Amino acid sequence: xxxxxxxxxxxxxxxxxxxxxxxxxxxxxxxxxxxxxxxxxxxxxxxxxxxxxxxxxxxxxxxxxxxxxxxxxxxxxxxxxxxxxxxxxxxxxxxxxxxxxxxxxxxxxxxxxxxxxxxxxxxxxxxxxxxxxxxxxxxxxxxxxxxxxxxxxxxxxxxxxxxxxxxxxxxxxxxxxxxxxxxxxxxxxxxxxxxxxxxxxxxxxxxxxxxxxxxxxxxxxxxxxxxxxxxxxxxxxxxxxxxxxxxxxxxxxxxxxxxxxxxxxxxxxxxxxxxxxxxxxxxxxxxxxxxxxxxxxxxxxxxxxxxxxxxxxxxxxxxxxxxxxxxxxxxxxxxxxxxxxxxxxxxxxxxxxxxxxxxxxxxxxxxxxxxxxxxxxxxxxx
Amino acid sequence: xxxxxxxxxxxxxxxxxxxxxxxxxxxxxxxxxxxxxxxxxxxxxxxxxxxxxxxxxxxxxxxxxxxxxxxxxxxxxxxxxxxxxxxxxxxxxxxxxxxxxxxxxxxxxxxxxxxxxxxxxxxxxxxxxxxxxxxxxxxxxxxxxxxxxxxxxxxxxxxxxxxxxxxxxxxxxxxxxxxxxxxxxxxxxxxxxxxxxxxxxxxxxxxxxxxxxxxxxxxxxxxxxxxxxxxxxxxxxxxxxxxxxxxxxxxxxxxxxxxxxxxxxxxxxxxxxxxxxxxxxxxxxxxxxxxxxxxxxxxxxxxxxxxxxxxxxxxxxxxxxxxxxxxxxxxxxxxxxxxxxxxxxxxxxxxxxxxxxxxxxxxxxxxxxxxxxxxxxxxxxx
Numbered sequence: 001x002x003x004x005x006x007x008x009x010x011x012x013x014x015x016x017x018x019x020x021x022x023x024x025x026x027x028x029x030x031x032x033x034x035x036x037x038x039x040x041x042x043x044x045x046x047x048x049x050x051x052x053x054x055x056x057x058x059x060x061x062x063x064x065x066x067x068x069x070x071x072x073x074x075x076x077x078x079x080x081x082x083x084x085x086x087x088x089x090x091x092x093x094x095x096x097x098x099x100x101x102x103x104x105x106x107x108x109x110x111x112x113x114x115x116x117x118x119x120x121x122x123x124x125x126x127x128x129x130x131x132x133x134x135x136x137x138x139x140x141x142x143x144x145x146x147x148x149x150x151x152x153x154x155x156x157x158x159x160x161x162x163x164x165x166x167x168x169x170x171x172x173x174x175x176x177x178x179x180x181x182x183x184x185x186x187x188x189x190x191x192x193x194x195x196x197x198x199x200x201x202x203x204x205x206x207x208x209x210x211x212x213x214x215x216x217x218x219x220x221x222x223x224x225x226x227x228x229x230x231x232x233x234x235x236x237x238x239x240x241x242x243x244x245x246x247x248x249x250x251x252x253x254x255x256x257x258x259x260x261x262x263x264x265x266x267x268x269x270x271x272x273x274x275x276x277x278x279x280x281x282x283x284x285x286x287x288x289x290x291x292x293x294x295x296x297x298x299x300x301x302x303x304x305x306x307x308x309x310x311x312x313x314x315x316x317x318x319x320x321x322x323x324x325x326x327x328x329x330x331x332x333x334x335x336x337x338x339x340x341x342x343x344x345x346x347x348x349x350x351x352x353x354x355x356x357x358x359x360x361x362x363x364x365x366x367x368x369x370x371x372x373x374x375x376x377x378x379x380x381x382x
Numbered sequence: 383x384x385x386x387x388x389x390x391x392x393x394x395x396x397x398x399x400x401x402x403x404x405x406x407x408x409x410x411x412x413x414x415x416x417x418x419x420x421x422x423x424x425x426x427x428x429x430x431x432x433x434x435x436x437x438x439x440x441x442x443x444x445x446x447x448x449x450x451x452x453x454x455x456x457x458x459x460x461x462x463x464x465x466x467x468x469x470x471x472x473x474x475x476x477x478x479x480x481x482x483x484x485x486x487x488x489x490x491x492x493x494x495x496x497x498x499x500x501x502x503x504x505x506x507x508x509x510x511x512x513x514x515x516x517x518x519x520x521x522x523x524x525x526x527x528x529x530x531x532x533x534x535x536x537x538x539x540x541x542x543x544x545x546x547x548x549x550x551x552x553x554x555x556x557x558x559x560x561x562x563x564x565x566x567x568x569x570x571x572x573x574x575x576x577x578x579x580x581x582x583x584x585x586x587x588x589x590x591x592x593x594x595x596x597x598x599x600x601x602x603x604x605x606x607x608x609x610x611x612x613x614x615x616x617x618x619x620x621x622x623x624x625x626x627x628x629x630x631x632x633x634x635x636x637x638x639x640x641x642x643x644x645x646x647x648x649x650x651x652x653x654x655x656x657x658x659x660x661x662x663x664x665x666x667x668x669x670x671x672x673x674x675x676x677x678x679x680x681x682x683x684x685x686x687x688x689x690x691x692x693x694x695x696x697x698x699x700x701x702x703x704x705x706x707x708x709x710x711x712x713x714x715x716x717x718x719x720x721x722x723x724x725x726x727x728x729x730x731x732x733x734x735x736x737x738x739x740x741x742x743x744x745x746x747x748x749x750x751x752x753x754x755x756x757x758x759x760x761x762x763x764x
Contacts, residue, residue, distance in 0.1 A: 053544070053714055064489050064538050066503035067496035068710035071482045075707065082475045086468060093464045100453045107446050114449035121448035156446050234711055325457065328450035329616055332435055
C-alpha cells in the first residue's frame, strides 16, 4: 500500500504581506493584475463572510462567539510553547545527527577512507547484474585509466559545489567566478540557538585554507519569532524567519568577487574634454548571500527588496531543512525529484541598468573578477 | 516588518504513488496523458541525473558516496525517532489544550454562560465606533426583536454545522439530509494514540441524544506509519496516514441516510411481463465518512478508490490540524482565507451511473432520505 498523507513537520511556506494590503488598501497594481485582484476579492469575501455571520447572530450568541475567540487567543499562546519545545527537540536531535555529519565531512575531505563494509550499497549488485557485457568492459577500461592516473582523487572532490550546481535555488545565485572558491567549501553546519536565547539558527560554511579570503568559516544567522502577534493572534502558524545577518568576508587583495572595478570614460558635454575614472561597483556572486538587505523597523522596504529578502529567507530555510541534512542526496540527484514542494516563483525581469543622464560614459571591466550573466534580483546588492 | 517565512511543523502533503509507477512501469494511461508523461519524464531525468553523476565518478569516489548514502540511511532512522517524540509532544499539548476545548464545548452547547469579561472583544469597540448611526439604530431594533422573542437561543446553535457548510472540503460531502443530524453534533475531539501503541489518531464526533441513531460518539481512526521503508528509505518525510477505520452507526429505523430504497420496474425482455422490486442502494451522505474503503495488502485499489481514500486521509488530517484546534475561526470565517495551502485537486467527472444490461429498469425513490445532488467521488461508497 503506497497511498498516504505525510504530516510534514518541517515544511516551508512563505508569508509575505505588503503592509498596505494588510491594512486593506488596494494598490494600483492590484487593480491592474487580475490574479492580485482575485486574491484580494477572496480576502474581502472572507472578511465579509465573517462580518455577515457575526452580524446575523443574535447579540447573546455573538458574545458567546467572542468568548470562544478569547479561548482561541489562549490557544495560540499554548501553540507558541509547543513550537518552542519542538525547537528544543531539534536542538537535541541536532546533537544526535552530528556524528553522522562529522563522518560525512571526513569522507568528503578525504580525512577518512570508509571501509568496504561502509561502502556496501544494495542496488549496486542489481545494477551490475543488469549491466550488459560491453558496458562492463567499458567500466573495466575506465577503472584501469584511473589506476594509471598518478593523482588519485582525494575524498569526494567538488561535493558541495556539485550540490550548488544541481539545486536550482542555489545555481541561480552561482557565478562562474564563485566556482573555484566553492571548491574549498568542506562543510555546511546548522547551529540552533540555545534554550535561553532568542530563537534563531546559524548556517556555518566551513572552508579549507584558500587564496580568496582568510576566514575559515562564513556565517549567516536567521532570527526567528515564535510568538503570536498581539494585533493579529490568529495568523500565528509557528516560528517565522524575521531577519537575517551575514558576516564580514576578509578577502585577499584583488580577490573580492562581490565587487568589480570598472573604468569610466567621462566626456564633458560642454568642453568636449575626456577623462578616465575607475569605480568599484557591486558584482553578482553567491557571496552576496553574506551581505543581506538590512531590515529596519523605521524603514519600509520597497517591493524588490522585499522579494529579495523573502528569497533569502527561503534559501536559508532550504539549507537548514533539506540541503544540510540530506547533502548526499542532492549530490547524487536523488533528492531533486522530491523538491516540487519548494517551488520557486517566476522572476519578473527587472530594470538592470543604471540610468545616468549627467554624463555619457563607456564602461570597461578591470581586475580579477569576470562579468557574470545578468542575475536574478535576489543576489544583487541593493 | 511583515515579511517572514513560516516553518510549518504541521502542514500536510499528499503522497500518492501508484505501485506500478514506483516500480518503473509505464501505464498506458500515462502514455496518453501529457501531464502524467511529463511527471514521469521528470522522474526519469532525475534518475538519469543520479545515474550520470554516479557513472562519471571514479570508482574510489563512487564507493565513498555509497558510504555517505549509508550514513544517510542511519539519518532517516534518527529522523523517525524525532517524529515519534514530536508525536509525544502533541499528546502532551493535547492535554494542555483540552480545558480550552472543554470550555468551548460548554459554551457551544449552552451548558455554560460566559461572563462579560470573557466576552470582551477588542475589535468590537472599533467596529462600534465606525458604525454609522443608522446601522446602530437597525441593530437596536434587532436587539429588541430578540428580547421580544420568547425562545432565546441556547449556546451557539448550529456551531459545527455552520463549519461544515463553510469549509469546502466538508461542504462537498454534506447533503441536505445530513444537516438536521449535524445540528446535534456538539463536539469533535482528536485523541492521540498512547506511547506504546502504534501511531494513530482518532476523531470523535460527539452527538447529543437524537432521533437518527443511538450512538453518542461516532469515531474515525487514522493509522499512521513513522518508519522509513527498507526499500526506499530516502523517501521518508515523517509520519504518514496509511489506513483508516470507521465505526458502525446504529441508525433508528428508517433514518439511515447512507442508503436509499429504490423501486425497480423490471420488464422481462422475452415474455414482456413486468414486475416491481425494491432495493437498497448507497446514498450520498457525510456519514459515509464512517464507512471508508478498506485497505488490504492483497488487493490493489483501482484509481477511483485510491483517489477517494487519499481525499479521506486529507479530510482526516484537516480535522486534526485545523478544524478541531481552530473551530471558532472556521465558524466566523476568519480561518478560511488562510487555507489556500490546503488546496483541493480538481475532480474528474467520473462515470456516475451503473450499467445494467440485463434488464431495462426505471428507478424511483422511496423512504425518508431525499436525493442529493450528484456527489464528488470521495463521498460515494464503492
